[in-house]
Amino acid sequence: MFNKIIRGALTLAGASVGYAVTMLLLKISKFQSFIEMPIITPVMAFIIGIIGAVVGGIIFFVITPWLMEKGLNSANWIEGELQKIPTMDMVVGSVGLIIGLVIAYLISNILMGISIPIVGTILSIMLYIFLGYLGVSIATKKRDDLGNLAVIFKRNAKDKTETKGNKAATPKILDTSVIIDGRIADITQTGFVEGPIVIPEFVLEELRHIADSSDSLKRARGRRGLDILNKIQKELHMEVQITDKDFEEVAEVDIKLLKLAQFMGGKVVTNDYNLNKVAELQGVPVLNINELANAIKPVVLPGEEMIVQVIKEGKESGQGVAYLDDGTMIVVEGGRKHIGETMGVLVTSVLQTAAGRMIFAKPKMLVDKTA
Structure with missing residues (x-):
């Protein structure tokens, strides 16, 4: 159904084009004095125009499937290319295009004042194409710089907010x-x-x-x-x-x-x-x-006492290893023989490493396992 509507619309467009072209040719022929033509009455001109409209409609009716196929392929190609472009580039490029076209419009008003109309029109079209392309190109290439400007504006706004006592996060x-x-x-x-x-x-x-x-x-x-x-x-x-x-x-x-x-x-x-x-x-x-x-682990100082459960042997001979609830490892000197036991230890030193905190201790007293 959609294809039939499109085909009908293009056929009507072709008929309109055919009629317009026929009327234009008739007007041009009147000014060609070297061509001897009989006088064309308004009725004859209308009939000739109808014939031109019919011919144009038939031509467009025949080529409509080809035009639709080419148009669909072009639309798919454009859609595929647009999907490859990041959303931010499309937004920035559109803004640059609008700015370029606005500048071209302002300048084209001056160019249209040229006494030779064709020259002014051609120059205006070239100006629109050039400034439109320039706007898109500059906007996309300078996207990061525009982002930096936005950051600067945000920082300025942040500074103003902080001076009022409302610090931005x-x-x-x-x-x-x-x-x-x-x-x-x-x-x-x-x-x-x-x-x-x-x-x-x-x-x-x-x-x-x-x-x-x-x-x-x-x-x-x-x-x-x-x-x-x-x-x-x-x-x-x-x-x-x-x-x-x-x-x-x-x-x-x-x-x-x-x-x-x-x-x-x-x-x-x-x-x-x-x-x-x-x-x-x-x-x-x-x-x-x-x-x-x-940083938020409890601070342990040398000389403090704590109760731990030795669960495995350490790397060095005679060492036992225990852990606090937050995962901090405690190396107990001579704790190997107390594996599986709960015992009191005395902290001797604390070592801070990139992997975390290590506590070194020595046994102080044995306590009941169920304590």
């Missing part, structure tokens, strides 16, 4: 590891994390790949990450932003995160030690969940 950009870890949801629920939570689409894509992995462990980790995101977005009273900002020239997700943090003026939330070090080199602020966990 910095965006927190989550990486894949911290989402899968899951502790970010609990930290967010406590209210210690301020500002919008930003989740890039390339991080979501990586999570989807992990969740679809053939490895059962990876698949479980990926699905856990998606569940954590769902919890943050639906259950917690926190602004969550999904951004499609991408850096196609960069392949690694970690580098994209750092560039996005620089672009948005935000902070990367991670528990990846290597990403933390790279961010420090590039001057990108990072919130490391592991560092936060170590």
Whole structure:
């Protein structure tokens, strides 16, 4: 039905074109004095016009299937090409095109004042094409610079807000590891994390790949990450932003995160030690969940007493290993013979490492296992 409507509309358009062309030819023929033509009455002109309309309608009726096929192929090709273009590039390019066409319109009014109409028209068309292309090209190539300007404006607005006593919060950009870890949801629920939570689409894509992995462990980790995101977005009273900002020239997700943090003026939330070090080199602020966990562990000083259960032997001869509730490892000198027992120990030293905190202790007294 739709094809019939299109074919009928094009046939009517062809008839209109045929009639218009015929009338134009008749008017031109009147000015050709070197051609001897009989006087054409209005009735004859009308009949000739009807014949031209019929011929035009027949031509368009015949070629309509071909035109529709070519038009559909062109539309599919254009749609495919547009899908390859990032959404932000399309938006920025459209703005640049509109600005270029507005400038071309203002200048074309001057060009149309040229005494030779054809020249003015041709120059105007060329100007529209040139400035339209220039607007799209400059806008897309300078997209990052425009984003930097937006960041500057945001920072200025932030400074003005801070002077009034209402400090604006910095965006927190989550990486894949911290989402899968899951502790970010609990930290967010406590209210210690301020500002919008930003989740890039390339991080979501990586999570989807992990969740679809053939490895059962990876698949479980990926699905856990998606569940954590769902919890943050639906259950917690926190602004969550999904951004499609991408850096196609960069392949690694970690580098994209750092560039996005620089672009948005935000902070990367991670528990990846290597990403933390790279961010420090590039001057990108990072919130490391592991560092936060170590910082909030209870402070233990040499000379303090505690009761622990020795669960396994240590690396060195005679050592036993115990753990606190928060996972802190306690190395008990001479504790190997007390494996499985609950005993009192005296802290001798505390060692802080990148992996966490280690406590060294020596036995003080034995206590009842059921105590």
